[in-house]
Structures are given as C-alpha cells and as structure tokens.
Amino acid sequence: MEIESNFIKTIMEEDLASGKVEEIVTRFPPEPNAYLHIGHARAIITNFELAKQFGGRTNLRFDDTNPVKEDSSFVEAIKEDIQWLGYEPANIFFGSDYFEITYDYAIKLIKKNLAYVCDLSQEEMRDYRGTLTEPGKDSPYRNRTVEENLQLFEEMKAGKFGDGEKTLRAKIDMSHPNMNMRDPVLYRIIHIYHHNTGDKWCIYPMYDFAHPLQDAIEGVTHSLCSLEYDDHRILYDWVVEKCETPHVPHQYEFGRLNITNTIMSKRYLKQLVDKNLVRGYDDPRMPTLTGLRRRGYTKDAIKDFVLGTGLSRINSTVSSEMLENSVRNDLNYKVKRVNAVLEPLKVVITNYPEDQVEWLDAPYNKDNEAMGNRKVAFGRNLFIEREDFVEEKPNKKWKRLALGIEVRLMYAYFITCNEVKYDDFGNIVELQCTYDPKTKSGSGFDERKPNGTIHFVEATTSKRATFNLFEPLMIDSDSKRDLEDRLNPNSWSELEGFVEKAIEDTHPLERFQFIRKGYFSTDYDSSSEGLVFNRICELKSSFK
C-alpha cells in the first residue's frame, strides 16, 4: 500500500528535486488529552507513509504546552495506537522538552523589540483586538523598553505574578486583516503542576509560538496539519523567521476526514464515555482506534481505507461503506469461513438415525486452500437461521427453505422441509425435515438443483455463543441537537446462538467470516465458557 498522488506528495517531490530539502522529516503532534480516532489515522498514516516513501523520518511529539488540559495518562494509549497501526516514530518527544529553548527564543524576540509584556486583562485584550471588520488598537503596554520587558518577563517566569496577570505578546500589527497577527500572545502564566516538568515553570508558550519552534528544532521539513491552521501559517512563518531558527520548516494544511454517521469530536466522545452511553473508549461502537480494534477492524483495513480516500484541501465526509469495504477486502481471503447460527431455529432430520453424528469435510476458505479443512458435524438435530425459513416460498427469488422446498445445507446434504411445529402462540418452534443421502457434499450429485444453499450447525456438537451486533451510535448526523437525542437506541444488540465446534478454541481478536452473516472478531471478554463475537460488518448483499 502506497500513497498514490496528492498535493502534499507533489510538494515533497518538488522540494526534494529542487534541493530545497535534503530529506523529508514529518511529525505527528497529538495533544495528550484524548484517545486517537479514525480521523487521526489520516494524519498518522499521511505523515508516516509520506516520510517512509521518501526515505525520511517521522517523529511523534506530544504537544503538551497547556498543563491545564493535558494528562499523561493518554500518552501510553496514543503510543499504543500508533504502534498498532504499524508505525515506529524515529523519536518520541514532548513539547515540554523544549520549554528552555522556547524561553530563550522569547528572550531573543524581546531583545529584537518584537515581543513585549502586556498587562491587559483577558477582557481588555479582547476589546483592543478589534473585530473581523475593524482594526484593533495598540496595547498601552506595547512600548515598554526592551530592558523593562526583559525584567518583567523574567519576573513572570519567577512566579511573581498570578495567573492571567501578564502575558508576553508578539509585536506585529494590531490592524492586520488576519486576527492571528494582532499581537498574539506568546506566553501566559499558569500556576499548575505539569505532568512532565512539574512545578518548574509557571509560564507556558502558546501553540502558535511553540509549534513552529518545535518543528524547527527537530528539523521537520513538512509540518502537516488540518485546514483550520491555514490562517495561522502566516504567524508560523513569522515566528520561524524572527527567531532565526537553524532549520526552516513549512506548514501545509489538509482537510479532515469524516465518516458518515460517525461523530469524531473529542468532546462528544468524552461525553459518551462520561455519561456511560458507551462502555468506554474501547467500546466496539466507538470510532476511536482502540474501539475499532476491539470491534475487529484490522490495521491494514484502516490503512487501505485512509489511502483510498485520498487527501485534499477539503474536509471530506466519506461513506462508512468504504471503511467496511476495506475490512471485507482485507479479511476475505485471510480468515476462516465457518458456520454460526445467530438466531437458531430447531430442525429435526426425521430420516436420520438418533444418536448419530457424522463429520463432513469442509474447507476453511474455499478461495484460499492454504487455510486447510475442518470437519463439519451433521446429525438428526440441527439449527438453522430463523430468517432462512418461511412457510410459503414468497417468490421465485427466495433461495432459502420453505415448506415443501429443498435446499442445500452447505458442505452437508440437501434437506426438504415437510412439517412445521408451532407453540401455543403460533410461533414456529421446529421444522421436520428429511435429508437425501445421495446429495452429500462433494459427491458430485447434480440430478437436481436445490433452492439455494443455507448454513447450519449441528445441535449436540456446536458451541453456544453470544453475538454482538452493531449499528451506528448516532443517527441524525447533521443535527445540532443534544447528544442524547441523537443516539441510536439499536446501536448494540446481543444474540444468543451457536458456532460450529471447529472454532471453540478461538482467542480474542481472531477474525472469522460467519458464512452469510458477516465478518466477526472474538471479543476480549470471550472465553471457553462463554464465546463472544463482535460483528465487524455484514457481508455485502444484493438481496432485495
């Protein structure tokens, strides 16, 4: 899998060809305050794959410059997700590793008379900033002398002031049409414990100041980020230029990747977890990487999906069917295809001996013989899928069982339904069928065609199993309505059924195709006492 062609790859090729850069260095800079989701996968894959394709390298950098919001507990989870995707960062850094040097650069700006300490309160600063259509006005503190600024900044660092009392601001242009250039704050005062630097600092650099410097220090050549930072690029370049950093990184923006029926924002995901609307960040319904993993999605499927959606300067919303298509393609030839009956209906083969079970040969995957064979049990008592039977064949397209109709049980025999048994409420509880020994699978029997092929399981040898079926967590995706009103009440349903004996020793994250029912993955909670499978996605179907 390779990145085919996109505007960033083109830029890199040109930069390499022109000698603007000698190698490609990228970085993935998550803020350690949330779990990674499928949207982040685009950034991760793009950064790592592009660098890899050009023989470059990619750093993982935790952007922890705001101790109020961040928490080291996310650090390990993020590392794990990246590793799961198959990437190994050239280096793992923290934004906080650069606090000292970032501070030095701030001093440099002050000395160049390009930064000043400002006493304006947050509200005052907002007033002074102007609006989108009106220019702002200079802060009354804008003309402090270099010496005074140096002194005050030193005192800020020393802890002489309280939170918010003073800021260090860049001296740019209060009437700039781009709001980011109206003397942006470079440093603010926050007296709080930092997960990495403890109480050493009480002044912390803002993203717009720290990020370009971090990139420059690491020698990042192409700093990729999402579209909303487009407006910040001018500031990014200003910082790099005025600080005269040894390396000159450049920022390029691309659109975010959204998926239909999927909510990606940190805020929503957190709410879902905090309000117990899901069973945690690794709930199989969550779009988090940890959730997708538990659901059974493979890293190759995710890469295929991300690469398949391409990259552009548009915030795209891709159909979730595309993601499903990627897993199906990935698993089709790779996993065992076995029988599972999710909603069992009892079938008695009346002309088959009591207390007899025979074991028939069946391939694990007829399109991949290397996967070998297993034995499928057949006997007098079977289960088939409830939905595979109707009393009267509705139309010629019905390719399943019905009264008086003969179907093939996959890898076994043809059976014909002769009688239906009901309970007191009129529900179908059992089918009385007969089988034809001449039609044994593999015998080459071709005297007549069955009315389709269905799957089944032998009652006495199969294993009980729980099947978790999922639907999108959210319906009504565009609405601004309250989160809880948008939840899909049917996002998780559990069925109790059976799987054939061959897979009784399955282990978590082993994937299967349950014939005609979809791709499933063994859940973490599965055990020999209670098998549990998560449906990753259904099989495609042209059944209408």
Added chain:
RNA sequence: UGGGCUAUGGCCAAGCGGUUAAGGCAUCGGACUCUGAAUCCGAGACCGAGAGUUCGAAUCUCUCUAGCCCUGCCA
C-alpha cells in the same frame, strides 16, 4: 469590498494547456456460484456559473455564486 480556503459523476479523488476526463466506494444491468458473498463482464461526468485568453482549457485570467475557517491568555 475584513482576511483565508475550497468547488471534477451520489461520496471520496487523480488530472497542472492537446487524455476516449484515472481509480475506489455506492448504484444499476448481466455471467457464474455448495455463502443472495467472492469472482467476472458492462453501464454513468464535458469538470460550480458566466465571460475572456488560446489553433486548443477541467487545467490560464476576470466576474459571480455556494460552502468552510478566523474576533481563546485552546490546540
């Protein structure tokens, strides 16, 4: 006239002055089938609109329209 960005089939997305305008997903036909799966064939756009430059434009220019982002001491 605040600034920035975007506009190629239903959804993504190649294309960078001369192509029959790639490809994937979805959709619709048809073949095949011991999974209504897979596989295999086949089907759809004149490139937001208008004007211009040019022998020739999705690709260049202009105007217009629509959408997204920006007034955190968040990232």
